Amino acid sequence: MSPGPLYLGFDLSTQQLKAIVISSDLTVISEAKVDFDADFKEKYGITKGVRINEDEGEVYQPVAMWVEAVDLVLSRLHEKGCPMDQIKGLSGSGQQHSSVYWNSDAETALKSLDPKRSLLAQLGGVFAYKFAPNWQDHSTQKECDDFDAHLGDPQKLAEVSGSAAHHRFTGTQILRMRRRRPEVYESTARISLCSSFLASIFLGSIAPFDISDVTGMNLWDISAQAWNEKLLELTAGSADGIAALRKKLGDVPLDGGSIFGTVAPYFVDRFGFSKDCRITAFTGDNPATILSLPLRPLDAIVSLGTSSTFLMSTPNYKPDPSYHFMNHPTTQGHYMFMLCYKNGGLAREKVRDALPKPEGKGDPWANFNKAVLETPPLDVKNTDSDLAELGLRILTIILFLQ
Ligand SMILES: Nc1ncnc2c1ncn2[C@@H]1O[C@H](COP(=O)(O)OP(=O)(O)O)[C@@H](O)[C@H]1O
């Protein structure tokens, strides 16, 4: 029996490109992944998905690797016998903050993709910069100082953009790109976030930023729901440069759930997608996580990937330099609150490696999981007087009940 209309979701994260196909009742029909280290370590010179330039604190990923991964993950789905022609909707998420710099050939190349040739053969030359600065990049201290000072102080920047300046936030990254690599900035026709980059490939045209992901840039004025003119001026270097920067950034649709169009003919001819398979906005991986569970007021999600994040949804906008506020991805007037630990995965691996190794070729995390399950949270046995819970309650009161 046919499972009915299917939906395809992607996640382009630090270490993998994952694809999952589900039916309307959320049954998983097929899945495939490209693991960057397992598939591309030698070819692209990466470790844990990234390259590092220690001297400047740069952490970055080859954009060509992402492009190649799209063809590869789809051919894996296809080879598994996934009924591609029944996929009616397609969307996805991308690691937040990471940016792609397209040159002026990009739009034409995306519109005229030939299904007989690979994506990489056709898109290899459309980037003004071969790399995407990764969210782990920390080369932008000077730019952070400039952002924090530009509106007065970090509190003011947080009030306007939802966050104080952060190394990984895309505004500080674009400012550094203009200063450090002015030729790249000049030859950039459009800038994408990781999420809108992936949407652009499927759409065959450069997709706009998502309304939630745009709030991870330190450039979007959340109260005005518009680019902040002063922050654009800082990034562009002068008032005269604002118009050119706006062009590179593009317009941002305020409706996060909008449909961008149908899948590009390349995917219909090469992988058997239906012509009417529709593409909805791709968003950041954390906003996507917020959407993945039906959160009630005061519910929180902890997401453990390369980073670790703590997420809540709220109608109250209470920004502070010590955490992040972002637009909710689909509900206008709602926000998501986030704490992010950049070294979450690393810390867990360190603890895992300090424990005795499990015997044989079983799950390398077996002893870690056992130790976690056997240890009471923060080693506090009485949960009624648990200090961690007290901390969470205070945070909740500060955020929501003030
Ligand atoms: N069984 C496990 N228990 C705890 N952590 C794990 C386990 N398996 C993988 N990890 C950690 O999760 C990280 C990868 O998470 P994943 O969500 O796939 O990455 P990404 O950030 O690319 O989305 C790895 O770096 C590793 O530290």
Ligand SMILES: O=C(CO)[C@@H](O)[C@H](O)COP(=O)(O)O
């Ligand atoms: O930078 C942040 C959030 O601000 C990270 O959470 C990234 O979004 C990366 O996600 P993973 O690759 O760890 O899933």
